[in-house]
Amino acid sequence: MSPEYGHAGTLNFSEGVLNISGETVVDGQFTVDMTTLKNTDLNPQKGEVLVGHLTGNLVDENHPADMFFNVVKFPNISVSINGYKNNTLDLTLLILGKELKQSVAATVTTDPNRASITGDFTLDLTSINIPGLQPNPDGSQISPVIEFEVAISLEK
Numbered sequence: 391m392s393p394e395y396g397h398a399g400t401l402n403f404s405e406g407v408l409n410i411s412g413e414t415v416v417d418g419q420f421t422v423d424m425t426t427l428k429n430t431d432l433n434p435q436k437g438e439v440l441v442g443h444l445t446g447n448l449v450d451e452n453h454p455a456d457m458f459f460n461v462v463k464f465p466n467i468s469v470s471i472n473g474y475k476n477n478t479l480d481l482t483l484l485i486l487g488k489e490l491k492q493s494v495a496a497t498v499t500t501d502p503n504r505a506s507i508t509g510d511f512t513l514d515l516t517s518i519n520i521p522g523l524q525p526n527p528d529g530s531q532i533s534p535v536i537e538f539e540v541a542i543s544l545e546k
Contacts, residue, residue: 396533396537397429397432398429398431399427399428399429399430399431399437399441400426400428401423401424401427402423402426403420403421403422403423403542404421404422404423404426404466405420406418406419406420406542406544407419407544408498408505408507408544410500410505414474415471415473415479417470417471417472417473418470418471419468419470420468420469420471420542421466421467421468421469422467422469423465424445424461424465424467425445425461425465427441427459428441443457443458444459445458445459445460445461445462446458446459446460446461446462446463447461447462457522458522458523459486459520460486464485464486464487467483467484468483468484469482469483470482470483470484474496474498477495477496477497478493478494478495479493479495479496479498479507479509483513485515485518485520486520488518488519489518490513490515490517490518492513494511494512494513495510495511496509496540497509502546504543504546505543505544505546506541506542506543506544507540507542508541508542509538509539509540510537510538510539511537511538511540512537512538513535513538514534515534515535515536516534516535
């Protein structure tokens with residue numbers, strides 16, 4: 391709700407493929423398992439409540455199931471890599487059944503046995519109008535901009 395207020399947590403990828411031709415990233419497809427959302431900055435009880443509200447698994451009169459990510463209905467986020475150039479990944483994400491296209495800074499490295507993708511970037515979810523991330527009548531808002539630190543390791 392303000393630049394100095396936020397929470398930290400983790401999400402896991404359940405599967406992924408990165409297609410490389412020589413040293414060139416052609417494309418890729420990854421699945422983010424939203425059921426693995428964990429809070430890492432609050433005490434366990436408060437963290438469970440926050441995750442419950444974000445996933446729609448802890449419903450009350452102020453937090454309906456579809457207020458944020460509605461994980462019961464949308465348990466995964468699909469991430470498509472459409473290309474990689476100049477340390478930038480061209481992504482298409484499918485979040486809550488809505489498509490979001492963004493380019494993000496990342497480093498892709500390969501060797502004969504594995505590949506990795508690392509990066510620190512933000513995703514702006516404004517254009518897909520996620521409930522709970524919209525401005526309130528008083529002008530306050532939970533930011534639709536989410537900061538990520540990604541570390542993916544793939545075996546060839």
